[in-house]
Amino acid sequence: SxxxxxxxxxxxxxxxxxxxxxxxxxxxxxxxxxxxxxxxxGLVHLILIRSNEREKHSGRLRVTLDTSKKSSxxxxxxxxxxxxxxxxxxxDGRRNRDDKIIFGKGTRLHILP
Amino acid sequence: xxxxTQSPKYLFRKEGQNVTLSCEQNLNHDAMxxxxxxxxxxxxxxxxxxxxxxxxxxxxAEGYSVSREKKESFPLTVTSAQKNPTAFYxxxxxxxxxxxxxxxxxxxxxxx
Numbered sequence: 001s002x003x004x005x006x007x008x009x010x011x012x013x014x015x016x017x018x019x020x021x022x023x024x025x026x027x028x029x030x031x032x033x034x035x036x037x038x039x040x041x042g043l044v045h046l047i048l049i050r051s052n053e054r055e056k057h058s059g060r061l062r063v064t065l066d067t068s069k070k071s072s073x074x075x076x077x078x079x080x081x082x083x084x085x086x087x088x089x090x091x092d093g094r095r096n097r098d099d100k101i102i103f104g105k106g107t108r109l110h111i112l113p
Numbered sequence: 114x115x116x117x118t119q120s121p122k123y124l125f126r127k128e129g130q131n132v133t134l135s136c137e138q139n140l141n142h143d144a145m146x147x148x149x150x151x152x153x154x155x156x157x158x159x160x161x162x163x164x165x166x167x168x169x170x171x172x173x174a175e176g177y178s179v180s181r182e183k184k185e186s187f188p189l190t191v192t193s194a195q196k197n198p199t200a201f202y203x204x205x206x207x208x209x210x211x212x213x214x215x216x217x218x219x220x221x222x223x224x225x
Contacts, residue, residue, distance in 0.1 A: 030211055031211060033213065033214075035214075040201075040219070040221075041218060041219065042203055042205075042216030042217050042218050042219050043156075043203070043205075043214070043216045044216070045213045045214065045215070048212075088155060088156070090214075092210075092211040100158060100161065100171065101211060101214070102158075103148075103155045103156040104155050105153075105154055105155040106155055108153075
């Protein structure tokens with residue numbers, strides 16, 4: 001079952017611009033995580049935001065969480081070629097008895113030179 | 114260096130053969146996970162283990178088996194019962210449930 005769903009599926013922007021990706025989910029959560037995956041590689045954890053937090057920063061990354069709308073956004077400022085990757089949100093389900101984290105299908109980000 | 118490793122990176126299998134994918138971590142993590150990723154798709158959970166000698170089925174466990182005899186190791190066997198095994202397989206570990214997961218580099222399995 002898919003909990004988080006990213007939007008858009010694909011995004012191409014010019015280097016130096018900001019990139020915004022969104023994640024929507026269906027049930028209440030304890031926390032939401034964002035991961036990055038370079039082509040053919042494993043995922044790398046970027047940031048975790050708890051349900052009682054509204055915004056979190058890490059370097060050029062800014063994550064927001066709106067639990068009333070069941071949505072989160074990931075903003076990458078001043079994008080670089082190295083930011084080209086797929087980005088996934090992952091949510092746990094507060095009512096999920098087996099406590100699995102569920103990943104969305106991801107947003108493919110391409111930074112144009 | 115602490116981390117999580119998977120081997121081999123590429124694996125080819127003939128139809129009808131079982132094959133085992135290795136996953137090892139030296140992060141002292143209790144929880145370990147196996148995911149399958151198909152092209153352009155997200156991750157689907159195959160099996161996970163929260164403690165040694167215990168594991169649970171994920172969303173797509175049919176045709177797969179695992180063991181967790183040691184904390185460091187969580188091998189995945191793709192059996193001949195798995196009808197469409199060609200995919201990218203990712204192993205991950207975490208300190209506990211719902212925490213940050215650390216991923217291995219993945220194994221790309223191709224059935225010939």
